[in-house]
Amino acid sequence: MNVLEGDLSPPAGRFAIVVARFNSMVTEALLHGCCDRFVRLGVAEDRLDVAWVPGSFEIPLVARKLAETGQYAAVVCLGCVIRGETSHYDHVAGQAAGGVMQASVATGVPVIFGILTTESVEQALNRSGLKSGNKGGEAAEAAVEMVNLLAQIGPGGSLTSVPAGFGGGRIPAR
Numbered sequence: 186m187n188v189l190e191g192d193l194s195p196p197a198g199r200f201a202i203v204v205a206r207f208n209s210m211v212t213e214a215l216l217h218g219c220c221d222r223f224v225r226l227g228v229a230e231d232r233l234d235v236a237w238v239p240g241s242f243e244i245p246l247v248a249r250k251l252a253e254t255g256q257y258a259a260v261v262c263l264g265c266v267i268r269g270e271t272s273h274y275d276h277v278a279g280q281a282a283g284g285v286m287q288a289s290v291a292t293g294v295p296v297i298f299g300i301l302t303t304e305s306v307e308q309a310l311n312r313s314g315l316k317s318g319n320k321g322g323e324a325a326e327a328a329v330e331m332v333n334l335l336a337q338i339g340p341g342g343s344l345t346s347v348p349a350g351f352g353g354g355r356i357p358a359r
């Protein structure tokens with residue numbers, strides 16, 4: 186059995202982060218957690234580009250445009266949609282999630298969903314660094330893992346370097 190799994194070794198390339206200004210107290214904390222984790226994983230700040238958008242609804246378009254440039258190994262999306270604050274929560278949260286997924290599948294670039302969807306401000310704060318970790322940091326990890334996984338699968342990866350018909354992949358040490 187061949188097992189493919191991305192690890193957290195330092196990847197090459199640049200990373201884009203799209204972050205919403207709406208609920209900026211939370212999203213700035215997500216951005217801080219995201220950049221901090223990238224740096225800890227070996228991606229220096231000068232390899233990070235940050236694009237601010239008005240709200241989470243605007244994230245997918247900009248994420249897709251950035252992914253289409255071919256300049257980025259991955260795009261991380263950060264936002265915060267709080268149910269208590271909006272009657273159109275379901276639309277904003279749902280469209281943001283669907284759009285992020287579409288941007289990724291359409292471009293073949295990992296586009297990571299780091300948009301908090303919570304019931305309350307308290308939950309949002311807890312998930313942006315207070316009590317329950319920082320979703321921005323988790324998003325940076327997911328980006329690195331996906332880049333390393335795709336490097337195993339895609340051109341030049343171990344799956345493409347074995348003779349046709351062998352179907353083999355690298356079995357990473359666990």
Ligand code: INI
Nearest residue numbers: 205207239240241242265266267270271
């Ligand atoms: N945008 C968010 O990122 N989070 C929210 O909680 C939110 N609420 O509450 O409405 C929100 N709305 C703005 C939306 O994302 C767009 O910016 C706006 O509708 C303009 O297109």
